[in-house]
Amino acid sequence: MVQLIDKDINTIEVKEWSGLHLLHFIGSSCSQKVRIMLNLTGVKWHSHPVNLIKQEHLSEWYLGINPRGLVPCLIHNGDVHIESNDILIYIDKNFNKNKLIPHNKLEYISKELKFEDDLHLDLRTLTFRFTVPTFLGKKDSKLLELLAKDRTIRGQIDNHKKNQLAFWKSYEEQGINDEQARISISKFKEAFKRLEQNLKKNDYLLGKDITVLDIAWFIYVNRLGVAGYPFQKEHPNLYLWFRKLFLIKEFAKETIVPFPVNLIGSLFRATQIIKGNTIKKIGSF
Incomplete structure (x- = not known):
């Protein structure tokens, strides 16, 4: 914690x-x-x-x-x-x-949340490659200098942000290239195969009841679905699980984005489709 x-x-x-x-x-x-x-x-x-x-x-x-x-x-x-x-x-x-x-599942859930969290930079990679126009994604260099200043977490100099700074530096210089996108897609393919297997025999990721794991992965699936990941074809059980959770208002309302942001994103994705620059193509689905 x-x-x-x-x-x-x-x-x-x-x-x-x-x-x-x-x-x-x-x-x-x-x-x-x-x-x-x-x-x-x-x-x-x-x-x-x-x-x-x-x-x-x-x-x-x-x-x-x-x-x-x-x-x-x-x-x-x-x-x-x-x-x-x-x-x-x-x-x-x-x-x-x-x-x-569940109290008796805390250790297992903590491990699974760590697995999910380890994919966060990959989620960012695919988000900025397939859903966000470059002009919206780049950071002000002076503000990044503020982030780079030594600050403490629990009284210790924090090195956690080095990966963040490296990501934004690379994004500023070259955007997200095909190889970076392929690596991130490959990681998610393997992760989603695991979830797909769980859902062959369970209603939710840990059994018959919703847990925090369903919340965490629901958001990832939603984001990558927007990016064009073909869930229905590649992971049908995961797709049905997502649709079931989407019917729950406490889940669904958090996927809504403001109209201007949605419009810009939709236009950007349409342009990417015309150019053939899609997650399906880069990921060889």
């Missing part, structure tokens, strides 16, 4: 916040899964949107809350929690009567 200590937090006003607060962005995959968890618990929480398009997550104010510059960030009575999967576990432990993490 990544809970920051006082010396990590430079935006000190948040230490005085009472209740449950979520700093998040509507289109962030990690924010979406935390909001689904909050929806399912029914707990009251305060919303603090952080606009990633305007790069508000790289502001001195936000970096003073989460030194990694990532959303979401949960603040509970002044305590700051970062890393979305840790936040899911925290919410389930402290606010959820209908547990989505």
